[in-house]
Amino acid sequence: MRLLLDLGNTRLKWALQDGAGWLAHGAVGWDEEVAAALARAWAGLPAPAAAFGASVVDAEREARVAGCAARAFGIAPQWLRTPAEACGVRNAYAEPARLGVDRFLAMVAARADGLGACVLAGVGTALTLDALAADGRHLGGLIAPGPRLMRQALLGATAQVRPAQDGRVVEAADNTADAVDSGCWLAAAALVERFVARMAPRLGGAPALSLGGGDAEALAGLLALPARRSEDSVLRGLAVWAQAQSGAAPAA
Template sequence: MNLLVDLGNTRLKWALQQGAALHPGVPVDHSRPLLRELEQAWVEAPPVQRVLVSSVGRPRLEAELVQAVRARFGVQPEFIATKAAACGVRVAYARPEKLGVDRFVALIALHAQRRGAVVLASVGTALVLDALAADGRHLGGLIAPSPALMQQALLGATARVSASDAARIVELADDTEDAVRSGCWLAAAALVERFHAQVRARLDGAVGLVLAGGAAAELAPLLPCPVRLEPDLVLRGLACLAGGEPVESPDSRHA
């Protein structure tokens, strides 16, 4: 039994891995003390042999995670680092360590599906795009603010622009709140569409489009092409690195 941990910018996701099976737990929010939350989350967890971690979190959170793992399971967590190549994926960056480990591990999970070339759009704190050829070559990517971050930046830099949680996403807005929300979300959709088109042209063939992250379901209807929603890609990639070959998530679906 392995414990897999995805320490992100806003929350921690985890799963227990037994062979090819993944058993995700309830995500933990960073806004509460992490050590206490993990003690509660893992109170009934069985013993584990290994703990693999993908982390883009702050050092303080990593320290609390290490403390919680040692206290509960008595093992030292293994923090994964991006490498030039692993599990068939070959990173495009000249300095592979500059590629976020969460991106690297997610690409490993996608390559393990053997579904051909794919663009991954992760919509979380940032909007992160990556292109992966069918043979595992990472072609590169882009990073932009997420729609939520775009809206925050706009509101913070303007005095008379307002927003509303009830605002709609429309092509032609007739009030400010709808205009702000629509502009941010449609800008993100346009970037994903353009990136996907550029990758298709470069590879001269079919390229799948996968959305991941907390806002993936909201972005999916704004895109003109078929997409797959793939939850827990980082956890599934960690399972590959741990030596398992997890089946496709039962939550994967088309949108």
């Protein structure tokens, strides 16, 4: 049995892996009392033999979560730092550790799912895009603000753009609220579609598109492309990586 930890920009997700599935799982926002929330969530759960974590946050928050795991289960997480190659995925970055570990693990999960040549879009605080060839080669990617961060940046940097309420996404807005929300969400959709189109020749044809992250469902409805949802891709990729570290036997 393993404890898996995904420390993202907005929240922490965790799962207690038993064999091929989750015995328990949950999420805690960084704006919550993390230690208290984890203590409640983990109370009464069986103690895992090991803990593995993926983090895109600072060392202070990693240490806080590690302390929670130590108090609850008496174990210290092993933090994955992005490698040059693992689990059949070859990192395109010249400095492999510079690639976000969440992006790398999403590719590991996609390869484990047998997705083949694909584009992976992570739609959250940031919008990340990665192209993965059928043979596991990472062809590179893009990072942009996610739609909500675009909106936040726009409102924070302008004096006159002050909608009184959230808007709707429309093709051509006749008010500021709709214009702001439409511009941000449709810009994100256009970037995804452009990246898929530009990567298609290098991927040998139209790739599968996989969407993950907290805003994946909202963005999916705006795309002119078919897309599959990928739930918990970082945790699932982390499970594959943890399994590779401990050999072929199932987690117990």
